[in-house]
Amino acid sequence: MTPVGTKVAECPVEVTIAGMLFSSKEYQCGQEILTIAAMTAVQDAFVIPDGAAGALAELERRKFTAEEGDHLTLLNAYNAFVRYGQSASWCRKHALNFRALARAVSIRTQLKKYMTRFGLPLESCEGDAVRLRRCLVSGYWRNGAKWSADGTYRSVRGDTVLHVHPNSVMFTRKPRTGWVVYHEMEETKKTQIRVLTEIEPDWLLEYGHKYTDKRSV
Known part of the structure; x- marks a missing residue:
């Protein structure tokens, strides 16, 4: 195992996320990747119930929605949560899950210690x-997907x-490039992907993915 690989293995997160944390040095985005990892x-x-209440909650989520997809939307929500004092009442007003965000603050603090250590x-x-x-692609390149x-x-x-x-901000939206990376796959009655971000297909190639027909990219 390489020295970097050894360090990645020490991080208490998935390999994809650990890889991003180490790549953040190259892209000068450690603050943001740390938050996204958390x-x-x-x-x-986000708390999106069914019915009319869900429609109102969706309007609140749009205040944080990034056109690039879910990862940047989560980043926006976290930053706002911290900016407004990590308030439970503020979360209720804006359709955010206070317990989840408070947990993310704690996780971020722990991951920050690893970044400092390394x-x-x-x-x-x-x-x-x-x-x-x-x-993001540096960690998720194996999780690339093309829109049909x-x-x-x-x-x-x-x-x-x-x-x-359905919880993704990309649920009803076609990515402008036609390509995304996703955080995780979930098997229910069908295979679903969660937490998507629009990317350029060439970025996947940079991280070693080989296509049998590059004309499809």
């Missing part, structure tokens, strides 16, 4: 969504049919 470790940051700088990309998304005309996706590995989870 937010993807908790479930259901000498990884806590720089900010200052809103540069391209740098941030490229860093029927609204589903096809995985880059195995050509599996994937359905976007």
Whole structure:
């Protein structure tokens, strides 16, 4: 195992997330990736009930929604939560799960200690969504997927049919590039993907994915 591989193995997160934390040095986005790592470790940051209440909650979520997808939306929600004093009443007003966000704050604090220990700088990309998304691909490149005309996706590995989870901000939206990476896959009656971000397909190639037909990219 390489020295970096040994360090990655020591991080208390999935290999994909640990890889991003180490890549954040190259892309100068350690602050943002640290937050995203914490937010993807908790479930259901937004509270979207069924019915009329759900429609109102969706309007609240849109205040945080990033056009690039779920990871940056989670980043926006976390930053707002901290900015407004980590308030439970503020969370209720904005359709956010206070317990999940409070847990993310705790996880972020723990992961920050690992970054400091490994000498990884806590720089900010200052809103540069391209740098941030490229860093996401450095960890998620195996989780790439291509949009299909029927609204589903096809995985880059195995050509599996994937359905976007209804909680995703990408559920009713086609990515402008036609490509995304996702945080996790969930098997129910169909294979669903959660936490998606729009990417450029060339970024997948940079991280070693080999296509049998590059014309499809």
